Amino acid sequence: MSGSSFGQIFRVTTFGESHGIALGAVVDGCPAGLSLSEEDLQKDLDRRKPGQSKLVTQRKESDAVKILSGIFEGRTTGTPIGLIVYNEDAKSKDYESIKDLFRPGHADYTYFKKYGFRDYRGGGRSSARETVARVAAGAIARKVLAREGIEIVGYVAQVGPVKIKKIDYAQIRQNPLFCPDPDAVEAMTRVIQEAQSEKDSVGAMVEVVAKGVPAGLGEPVFDKLDAALAGAMMSINAVKGVEIGAGFKVVEMRGSENCDPITPAGFKSNNAGGILGGISNGDEIVVRLAVKPTSSIAIEQETIDIHGRPAKIATKGRHDPCVGLRAVPIAEAMMALVLVDHFLRNKLSRLG
């Protein structure tokens, strides 16, 4: 059944596979009157783009986006915005040797079980390449949010055992790791390179923060803002955990310690991560996601083939040693898509 659409009001539908002709999205429900150009989208796409440092996959894609519809004289018309990015550097031959094998940790096995056969070229639809469409759509969401003073910033908070100790937003774009702590960059880089040299990969934690979000966003009881964020983040490839504010730390906290006291000047702490009862409280929204180590590794692993026979596999090709790094712009895009949808939904909460 269909599952490639996101959002109720600002609705994004994506299509495309890793080695298909093109990837794209239709953004339906963007309000009319937004000034929008391809450059607005390209900026975010360029941050997600592969091949930008030695720490990521060497696949070369310009990821040039084309807006096909929904814009007239530089502004959105209120009609669906069609977006397309053609694939350029797909090397499908790399995958022929594994077309009958299931790569451990990948979706090969489950797609095969679900659909009866699968597009084995680069993971097909299950590839993180699909997120190019999310980032393009997310860039439109960000422009709507920016007009409201809402800003989203993501960064890598941990790579393997290396954690950031401080957050300097200005640093994030100064290094290929999206790391806000300049003192952690070297250690993180070493952890990744070590794994890579051992044909292995490494996990990471990404943190995304939204500033300037007004109180009131979120639709209880199922479409709560935190529920939407959790679903959105967990839909990103390789994510295995999501937490808001204090997150898993609340398990060992006392109520008196966890409750954020309220003062006329605002909340005294932000264990809530900006969300109470599923609705934004006006404080910063803070979400963290756990990204597993890349499943494509060159170390030989046990598997089976499509006939159920035991086999060995070592994944070659061009892979990220730490996919967590590249999750940053994607997580930002998903945060933007959640917030714009809930920002619009919230306009209907009260009689005008």
Add this chain to the structure above:
Amino acid sequence: MSGSSFGQIFRVTTFGESHGIALGAVVDGCPAGLSLSEEDLQKDLDRRKPGQSKLVTQRKESDAVKILSGIFEGRTTGTPIGLIVYNEDAKSKDYESIKDLFRPGHADYTYFKKYGFRDYRGGGRSSARETVARVAAGAIARKVLAREGIEIVGYVAQVGPVKIKKIDYAQIRQNPLFCPDPDAVEAMTRVIQEAQSEKDSVGAMVEVVAKGVPAGLGEPVFDKLDAALAGAMMSINAVKGVEIGAGFKVVEMRGSENCDPITPAGFKSNNAGGILGGISNGDEIVVRLAVKPTSSIAIEQETIDIHGRPAKIATKGRHDPCVGLRAVPIAEAMMALVLVDHFLRNKLSRLG
């Protein structure tokens, strides 16, 4: 905007407030032919019911459910199933003294900001009492799943600092903590009672496992099974984090360690928590949620009133010292609702 419906195919819509006349749900999309009685629902409701031990709120509700429609001669007809549970022991007067104050950690502030005014009696719609409707609907989902050999079991895995060390399913219903480790029950009880005696509350971690789930459930790329589970669990009151399988542990794992090798006999490990690429892989589905300590505590806290003036508040009334305990049947219900919806959706994946 509407946000009280869950599921695409097996669609549940709930209504009702903590101190209103009744709570209820409409379950639309349950296939025809399922044998179903009020007793089937009551069993699960009784597990969620307040007042069953000294460790939970002393509010007394029979939580007797009535099926209003959708059943004929003991079987579902394929038409919507209306469910209703009348409130009996709402003590609204307890709340009059705080009607102009925002309780820290609660949704009081955000509901007020969103809707312009709020039903202050017992938290209104934001109360965990709302979940009575989820549990009733979840019981129907479980009956559908049971026919397919799918079983769901939840338990408390940690209370404050006390973690379980083993899992004995038979023990879960033997203690009021839904604890699967008999050796942990005493320590957990002590942690809760200590907090209670200090007018405080304590957090917990709940784990939910689904057995017998076939491979193939989940609809990429946004309606992935893990995305649906994360959203569903995060929509439960007081949940601040959700993880699948190895969860946040993946951050510090290597790929070679995290990838579950595949053999003709199945997966050799289950770091994936039963989900690969957003689709069930046939292994056990394992989800964990972090539940914050109850926000209603008798320790005085800083807050403001609806006019923005500073104030002090100490919440009296009948409250759970550890809401995490009562989250167990609710988390099971949400797991059941996600699985039944995706079980039905998956029937449409391939040409018949």
Add this chain to the structure above:
Amino acid sequence: MSGSSFGQIFRVTTFGESHGIALGAVVDGCPAGLSLSEEDLQKDLDRRKPGQSKLVTQRKESDAVKILSGIFEGRTTGTPIGLIVYNEDAKSKDYESIKDLFRPGHADYTYFKKYGFRDYRGGGRSSARETVARVAAGAIARKVLAREGIEIVGYVAQVGPVKIKKIDYAQIRQNPLFCPDPDAVEAMTRVIQEAQSEKDSVGAMVEVVAKGVPAGLGEPVFDKLDAALAGAMMSINAVKGVEIGAGFKVVEMRGSENCDPITPAGFKSNNAGGILGGISNGDEIVVRLAVKPTSSIAIEQETIDIHGRPAKIATKGRHDPCVGLRAVPIAEAMMALVLVDHFLRNKLSRLG
């Protein structure tokens, strides 16, 4: 699959059968702050109620509606509004003799084919009694619309061969036929009574008009306002045709005759029925529906039983000789539900 919900923003989900315990609805998405009481709903329900004249079914139902949730201190809170109407005068024994027979023109055959068995008591879910929930929900929609100056009025425009010749809104509530032309009442009554005395029934045409609708409502290209109205009206029991404005007359019209000229004072004619390109143009919205003659007639008809064997059937019980009459408040309710949903959706069309 679920199909008992209507609307994207102002979302109504109904439940209940003709001879079940109760009928009801959940209205999710009504904005907060609307002053609302049970009396507001009862007024419309009383207009739909059976047993009010000799021209309609003699089933006696008080149709007293109870609001279960979503209201606090006389105003909507923005949370789901639960509505319930208990059945009182269901005479299920009337139906036992036909439980294995399919009544021609009814849904007996199709429900049996779809679901494998059916609730044969009074048509179960397929009965027009289900519309009690729509009328209750529609009354809430009307209150929202009234604040915007939008008013909806329906009437019978034709009964069998008798057509109205003029429209006097004040007359509609003066006769049990909802007829706006006092000169047509007698002839219409005679046509119905003649059919009744011959154990037969008669068709009718209903017209519904909405005044005060601002330009801009409707969401191309699939959720156009006329598309929504057509779907809504066709979902009413016994409706076989829907037209907007000039309707089927356009087939024989020339473009020069059909196009409504635009002047600074407004449109010079209203062949469009108030909708252009699927969006309201500010003129009156005019919809007509063809309602078939009641299928339950006492004249013996050919049919088959559930085993496929030929049989004869003559439907006894308490039936409307002209269901079209009772379709008037239902059509008004559906118009209200469409308009309120699109009124709210349209608020999101442009950047604020």
Add this chain to the structure above:
Amino acid sequence: MSGSSFGQIFRVTTFGESHGIALGAVVDGCPAGLSLSEEDLQKDLDRRKPGQSKLVTQRKESDAVKILSGIFEGRTTGTPIGLIVYNEDAKSKDYESIKDLFRPGHADYTYFKKYGFRDYRGGGRSSARETVARVAAGAIARKVLAREGIEIVGYVAQVGPVKIKKIDYAQIRQNPLFCPDPDAVEAMTRVIQEAQSEKDSVGAMVEVVAKGVPAGLGEPVFDKLDAALAGAMMSINAVKGVEIGAGFKVVEMRGSENCDPITPAGFKSNNAGGILGGISNGDEIVVRLAVKPTSSIAIEQETIDIHGRPAKIATKGRHDPCVGLRAVPIAEAMMALVLVDHFLRNKLSRLG
């Protein structure tokens, strides 16, 4: 708000404007395993294509469709199918003279009122050119339906005052009018040419029939099959009325005449048009739609400009004198989209 998606399971989202870069669709929810090629789609697109006879617009478009995703080795993979058709012969200059004027009968006025400004080139999104995407998506639906033995055929049943007197399916593709009665072709042609020579246009009635539809399709009470069809057909440009089976004739019928008697061999008549209680009954589904005369006419008409000042307008450019003709393949496509969606939904009606 978004409104460019159709269907719940087999979900189509379209984008594109008359004079934009491209039109397209994403079909999400097509089951895996369907053999599909661009030729399958092109066949239907070629029937809709402009410029094929003197009776239609002379705009020249190859309407060549490209499948961008969702197909692997000739079969659908279960992932979204991206479709694109580039515009080739858009002559936007034709429209500059009317960019500040509202064409009567068109969506110019309402789009302007809704969105605050509009893409005036060829009607932008409101142009019937948008339906190219529907026809492409509909062709996929037809392939799914064909496997089930379901076939859809549409034709022109009336042009102005000229009605068909017989239906010979073999004739439909033999003339540019999609007319099934060879004896009516000449008169219809004359009516159109007369209107054209007088700078005017003419209305038409289209009939669409589905054969081989099994009993059981349709989801009461709002997503009834007839409700879905009515909404789908009314969403087609220029349609002002929809009827099923006997349609508006039921107004003057008696119940005894209208009820289709049931025999072991099937229904003795088909006044129901194949739908009872909103569910298909196994008989032919028969839908008729009234298509208004083309609003673009060269006769001068009264209008206003965007500043509200009176003006005169005579629409030049390349227009169909009878848009009803070109509605035939579009109506077939919409019928196919409704049926495939309900065919899939119905698979979930009963426990397997």
